[in-house]
Amino acid sequence: MSQNRNLTFGQRFLANEWSALAVAIVIGLVTLATLSSAFLTEFNLYVMLRSFCVVLIVAFAQMLTLAVGQMNLSVGALGGLVAIAVGGMMEKWGFPVPVAILCGLAIGAGGGLINGLLTVRTGINGFIITLATASAFTGINLGITESIPFYNLPASFVAFGTGRISALPYLLLPPVLIAIALAFFLARTVPGRQLLAVGGNPQAAELSGIPRDGVIVMAHTLSGLLAGAAAILAVAQLGSAQPSIGVDWLLMSFAAPIIGGAALAGGHISVAATALAVVLIVIIQNGMVLAKVDPYWVQFLLGALILAAVGLNRLRAVRAGGA
Amino acid sequence: MRLTIEGIGKDFPGVTALDDVSFEILPGETHALMGENGAGKSTLIKIITGLYRPDRGRLLVDGKPVDFTSPRDAIAAGISAVHQERNLIPRFTVGENIMIERPPTRNGVIDFDKVHSEARRFLDMIDPTIDTRTEVRHLSVAQMQIVEIAKALSLEARVLLLDEPTASITGHEADALFAVVRRLRDEGKAIVFVSHKLEEVMAISDRVTVLRDGRIAAAGQPIAQMDRGKIVTAMIGREERVAEMGTRSVDRTKTVMEARNVATSLGHKNVSFQLHKGEILGLYGLVGAGRTELARALIGDARIVSGELRLNGNPVTIPDVPTAIRRHRLGYISEDRKAEGLILTHPIRSNIAISVWRRIASALGLITRADERRIAHPLVEKLEVKTPSIEQAVGKLSGGNQQKVSIAKWLAAGVEILIIDEPTVGIDIKTKTAIHELIGEITREGLSVLLISSDMPEMITLADRILVMRDFAIAGTIENTRRYEPMSREIMGLIHAGSADAAPAAETAHG
Numbered sequence: 001m002s003q004n005r006n007l008t009f010g011q012r013f014l015a016n017e018w019s020a021l022a023v024a025i026v027i028g029l030v031t032l033a034t035l036s037s038a039f040l041t042e043f044n045l046y047v048m049l050r051s052f053c054v055v056l057i058v059a060f061a062q063m064l065t066l067a068v069g070q071m072n073l074s075v076g077a078l079g080g081l082v083a084i085a086v087g088g089m090m091e092k093w094g095f096p097v098p099v100a101i102l103c104g105l106a107i108g109a110g111g112g113l114i115n116g117l118l119t120v121r122t123g124i125n126g127f128i129i130t131l132a133t134a135s136a137f138t139g140i141n142l143g144i145t146e147s148i149p150f151y152n153l154p155a156s157f158v159a160f161g162t163g164r165i166s167a168l169p170y171l172l173l174p175p176v177l178i179a180i181a182l183a184f185f186l187a188r189t190v191p192g193r194q195l196l197a198v199g200g201n202p203q204a205a206e207l208s209g210i211p212r213d214g215v216i217v218m219a220h221t222l223s224g225l226l227a228g229a230a231a232i233l234a235v236a237q238l239g240s241a242q243p244s245i246g247v248d249w250l251l252m253s254f255a256a257p258i259i260g261g262a263a264l265a266g267g268h269i270s271v272a273a274t275a276l277a278v279v280l281i282v283i284i285q286n287g288m289v290l291a292k293v294d295p296y297w298v299q300f301l302l303g304a305l306i307l308a309a310v311g312l313n314r315l316r317a318v319r320a321g322g323a
Numbered sequence: 324m325r326l327t328i329e330g331i332g333k334d335f336p337g338v339t340a341l342d343d344v345s346f347e348i349l350p351g352e353t354h355a356l357m358g359e360n361g362a363g364k365s366t367l368i369k370i371i372t373g374l375y376r377p378d379r380g381r382l383l384v385d386g387k388p389v390d391f392t393s394p395r396d397a398i399a400a401g402i403s404a405v406h407q408e409r410n411l412i413p414r415f416t417v418g419e420n421i422m423i424e425r426p427p428t429r430n431g432v433i434d435f436d437k438v439h440s441e442a443r444r445f446l447d448m449i450d451p452t453i454d455t456r457t458e459v460r461h462l463s464v465a466q467m468q469i470v471e472i473a474k475a476l477s478l479e480a481r482v483l484l485l486d487e488p489t490a491s492i493t494g495h496e497a498d499a500l501f502a503v504v505r506r507l508r509d510e511g512k513a514i515v516f517v518s519h520k521l522e523e524v525m526a527i528s529d530r531v532t533v534l535r536d537g538r539i540a541a542a543g544q545p546i547a548q549m550d551r552g553k554i555v556t557a558m559i560g561r562e563e564r565v566a567e568m569g570t571r572s573v574d575r576t577k578t579v580m581e582a583r584n585v586a587t588s589l590g591h592k593n594v595s596f597q598l599h600k601g602e603i604l605g606l607y608g609l610v611g612a613g614r615t616e617l618a619r620a621l622i623g624d625a626r627i628v629s630g631e632l633r634l635n636g637n638p639v640t641i642p643d644v645p646t647a648i649r650r651h652r653l654g655y656i657s658e659d660r661k662a663e664g665l666i667l668t669h670p671i672r673s674n675i676a677i678s679v680w681r682r683i684a685s686a687l688g689l690i691t692r693a694d695e696r697r698i699a700h701p702l703v704e705k706l707e708v709k710t711p712s713i714e715q716a717v718g719k720l721s722g723g724n725q726q727k728v729s730i731a732k733w734l735a736a737g738v739e740i741l742i743i744d745e746p747t748v749g750i751d752i753k754t755k756t757a758i759h760e761l762i763g764e765i766t767r768e769g770l771s772v773l774l775i776s777s778d779m780p781e782m783i784t785l786a787d788r789i790l791v792m793r794d795f796a797i798a799g800t801i802e803n804t805r806r807y808e809p810m811s812r813e814i815m816g817l818i819h820a821g822s823a824d825a826a827p828a829a830e831t832a833h834g
Contacts, residue, residue, distance in 0.1 A: 188433050189431065204411055204412060205412065208394075211393075211395065
């Protein structure tokens with residue numbers, strides 16, 4: 001932006017949408033490192049990074065629907081379905097691990113495709129559509145498993161979920177690759193830009209010859225694909241395919257993109273800020289554990305954090321509008 | 324490319340927007356499309372650009388019938404448009420917005436250097452000062468308009484539609500635009516130019532087509548054979564179209580609202596007028612002249628920065644809309660009934676009673692249906708709202724009956740001054756007359772009305788006096804003689820005064 005060239009580094013930093021997040025993260029790190037000797041140990045860092053992985057991909061799954069001004073209430077339900085499908089394929093049918101993973105991703109993308117097509121074809125609000133499909137996906141999940149997890153998963157798969165190089169879990173690799181791919185997709189490819197264009201001004205996008213409905217279907221499909229990826233990672237992390245995977249994803253999936261400055265109306269999301277938001281959430285959760293705070297209070301804090309982040313963005317928007 | 328419009332017709336519920344419209348747009352010409360507001364220009368443009376499909380007739384490109392199901396089809400056929408609404412992505416850069424339809428890529432990845440250099444090429448044709456790397460949300464309205472034009476140029480269309488392209492740009496920018504238009508025309512492109520500004524049309528068009536009430540009033544007339552008078556006549560029609568309103572006598576001794584040299588935060592300057600008790604004061608002007616904006620300032624939705632507003636002789640400052648309604652008994656009926664005036668899914672009963680809920684609520688703050696009915700029923704009877712029941716959802720009523728409900732709501736609230744913005748937009752002729760009679764009647768009962776309308780016959784039918792606005796200022800006040808021909812000429816004269824003898828460059832930017 002041309003008018004930013006005259007600003008000092010400090011001013012530019014403050015104008016940046018993730019500056020507040022970066023500051024909060026640094027404060028959190030310094031505080032916890034000072035207060036708790038356990039915080040900076042290799043094992044604790046490993047634990048934090050490990051819990052970062054699934055949440056990040058879940059946040060990305062929601063972020064993509066937010067990008068087009070939609071939402072996906074079925075992230076967790078779809079994740080649960082993919083988790084038990086992958087577990088079942090490996091335990092009951094003896095599928096090789098890569099095949100099971102690919103099938104799982106396909107189920108995730110398929111679920112997202114259904115969400116997208118239903119939204120576009122019926123013209124019904126995506127909120128209702130994904131609320132309904134969420135219930136349907138959960139129903140299939142519980143119908144198949146009768147709530148009994150799959151425990152006997154291939155050793156190589158489970159080993160991937162627990163392996164690490166000092167503080168770095170193997171599990172961190174997929175989310176990092178996904179983050180890089182997503183950032184590139186949204187910044188440099190035609191479908192990625194079309195996704196943001198449709199979110200930014202649907203009518204303008206359509207008049208510019210962008211297939212609006214197709215783009216919305218794509219966003220939902222990618223969202224489902226990522227929900228599936230998160231589920232597979234969660235199975236590897238837990239070492240078993242629990243039907244309950246995904247039940248606690250919904251709040252987090254909205255919290256991270258929104259704390260990262262996403263506009264609910266669409267058209268404005270940030271991969272980096274969403275990732276930073278997840279880092280902040282993980283640090284807070286870890287800090288509460290180290291401080292032996294009742295985990296239920298983490299919920300409360302997360303709520304407060306969402307409100308604070310949204311308030312901050314609103315303030316920034318009002319100020320920018322007046323300039 | 325030759326674009327033939329053949330017997331096109333389009334209906335909307337209750338209104339025929341276009342009927343049997345035929346004319347031809349030829350390569351290498353600038354073809355002006357004119358008509359009063361509501362004549363059907365916008366609908367026709369939406370059909371040509373693939374947003375609407377015609378109910379009757381067809382479009383032909385170079386003699387072959389085409390059927391556009393979306394804007395993509397029209398763009399693919401070589402037709403692109405600059406619409407009146409803003410059609411840019413706010414958080415994308417200027418360059419990316421210009422190149423959005425087909426961004427240059429290398430190995431499947433968008434080549435942003437090329438995006439900006441290509442965009443630069445098209446932007447330089449009009450305004451070299453805009454940085455292609457600026458995000459669109461940081462631009463002024465005029466700059467956005469220029470970006471939109473550059474974007475249309477980048478589509479390398481063979482038919483280019485410009486819908487009021489100069490409405491928000493300066494004379495200098497307009498000159499640059501006209502130079503581009505002439506160059507494109509000389510390259511063999513067909514330009515369709517929609518404008519209200521007669522001087523512009525006379526200056527750059529080769530032929531002109533005029534629409535009136537959804538029909539052709541003049542088809543592809545060479546501009547050399549037309550003059551201002553002939554175009555105005557085609558636009559407004561020759562026949563007397565003023566309905567009898569009965570004799571009106573307004574007592575001009577009692578002034579209920581007076582503006583003295585008012586300037587507003589929206590850009591109005593030196594606005595002075597008096598509204599008398601029982602009077603209908605018309606406010607006429609082109610789209611963008613600042614009429615609706617003046618209404619917003621009067622009801623406290625925008626600030627009056629200097630000058631004085633007096634109600635019943637007392638100077639007042641109105642901080643917000645609720646105060647205007649409750650303390651000053653000043654109401655406003657928006658042009659956009661559906662978005663701003665009525666709650667479409669709620670019944671007539673509560674739409675009317677909403678303005679008095681506080682008054683009819685019991686001590687516990689409860690409102691009963693019976694109370695609402697007591698308020699609403701007499702008004703529904705009096706205004707002759709055509710409905711099977713007072714419980715009918717307002718959204719199911721026709722436009723005219725919705726407008727009656729709007730008026731009923733303000734009568735229930737007991738306003739003394741009512742600002743009515745475009746009361747009969749989208750309403751059929753018969754109901755229009757009923758609304759006009761209703762407005763006449765409420766003023767005879769002592770209400771004062773400030774009437775905003777772009778509909779010339781409506782203005783001359785209803786108003787006692789007419790304020791003509793231009794560029795956020797009052798261009799003049801005319802006593803209404805209710806003789807259509809001389810009145811409309813006098814009003815048109817005031818609107819075009821100042822620009823009549825000068826080049827289009829004399830047009831100034833609007834706030």
